[in-house]
Amino acid sequence: MKHLFIVNPAAGKKGSTDDLVHRIEAAFEGRDYEIAYTRKCGDAEHLTRAAAQAGGEIRVYACGGDGTLNEAVNGAAGYEHVAITNVPKGTGNDFLRIFGRGYREGFSNLAALADGPQAALDLMDCNGKLGLGVICAGVDARVAADVHKYKALPLVTGTGAYVLSLVVNVLFKGIARPTTVDMGDVHLDGDTSIICICNGRYYGGGFMPVGEAQPDDGVLDMLVVPKVSRTTFFRLVGKYAKGRYRECPDVIFDHHGDTITFSSPADIVAVVDGEVMIDRAFTVRLSERKVNFFYPPDMFWRESLQTANISKGSILENAR
The missing domain is CATH 3.40.50.10330 (Probable inorganic polyphosphate/atp-NAD kinase; domain 1)
Structure with missing residues (x-):
């Protein structure tokens, strides 16, 4: 070998x-x-x-x-x-x-x-790009994608760059974007804050949206958060990060299957295991490989x- x-x-x-x-x-x-x-x-x-x-x-x-x-x-x-x-x-x-x-x-x-x-x-297939861990598309993806911009600033550390990106995206750019989402029997057409597809359990340096996710069970665990206020977002994010999505059925929709599609009239930022993709329509499915x-x-x-x-x-x- x-x-x-x-x-x-x-x-x-x-x-x-x-x-x-x-x-x-x-x-x-x-x-x-x-x-x-x-x-x-x-x-x-x-x-x-x-x-x-x-x-x-x-x-x-x-x-x-x-x-x-x-x-x-x-x-x-x-x-x-x-x-x-x-x-x-x-x-x-x-x-x-x-x-x-x-x-x-x-x-x-x-x-x-x-x-x-x-x-x-x-493996997850996202418009032809394969992922092993987590795919996100929402304010969390935009925060992750913008971090590198702030790392280039003088005296800004990695953590500081993340905080700056979070503040700018959440407080100034707005949390939600117009999105149409289909996953199983769930159809959402309106502003969406977070889309998360898990094969692994962690992303973003320790967020665990679905604690029971298994990388070999043939199931993708999907969460969608529609438009929420900033107050609700900051109240919700702690539970979301700890895998307690079932405590919030009114603001976190979940589906456990093999395919999700989402699209928008504007560009969507999706992050596949830390790799940034930009498109207006995405299909994420369980790969045959x-x-x-x-x-x-x-x-x-x-x-x-x-x-x-x-x-x-x-x-x-x-x-x-």
């Missing part, structure tokens, strides 16, 4: 790439492995697909955040002889949170990860489900 490490040198703190390479060399001495580096958007997908098409059993380690993992997913989907994983490098590894507390340490233990089990996971994902031998997303439900009372705990 070959092991391919796709390293995003732009992710993480200064020196993190050199540290990771040293750990790879120490853990994989005597094994068949290769280290490749991304230089631009899309490189991880192309490198993964090229390795898959070369044939032979291979494990691909996406070393970076959710964006690097998403690219590897799109390159490996449908190839039965390929398995992928995510080695945390940076701050954004929301998909790995389904494995419970200690996920960062577990997925950083390269020697154990190399021989860990694997499973075929479901799956991806093999390998993980530490002492971790399993179903075992962490109970922990996730118990800890819903504190979004800060989920973010650790």
Whole structure:
């Protein structure tokens, strides 16, 4: 078996790439492995697909955040002889949170990860773009998409950029947009605040809209929040972030199935595992393709489900 490490040198703190390479060399001495580096958007997908098409059993380690993992997913989907994983490098590894507390340490233990089990996971297809974790389209997506604009400002940190984006989008640009949504028997035609489709459980650095979501159950868990006032939005967001959507049936519509469509006369911003898409009509469906994902031998997303439900009372705990 070959092991391919796709390293995003732009992710993480200064020196993190050199540290990771040293750990790879120490853990994989005597094994068949290769280290490749991304230089631009899309490189991880192309490198993964090229390795898959070369044939032979291979494990691909996406070393970076959710964006690097998403690219590897799109390159490996449908190839039965390929398995992928995510080695945390940076701050954004929301998909790995389904494995419970200690996920960062577990997925950083390269020697154990190399021989860990694997499973075929479901994928979401969003206008041809595949996603593994969460797709959002609403004020939360616009906040996420605008963060990079504020990171470029002097003295603005990552957290500060998120807060600035949140304030501007919620207080000044408005929460809702005109949208037509169809999911199962639910049809909504009017202003919409949030659309969220979950295959995984977490996004946005620790938000857990559907705590019971499973990435291998053949079901997409969908939530739609129609237009609400700012007061209701700020009152609602805590419950939404902790997976308590069933407590708010009057303002959060849920459906658990395989397809959702939404459209608008204006551009819609959708975020697929951290990757931004812009269009006026989207169809998100359960993909026919799956991806093999390998993980530490002492971790399993179903075992962490109970922990996730118990800890819903504190979004800060989920973010650790």
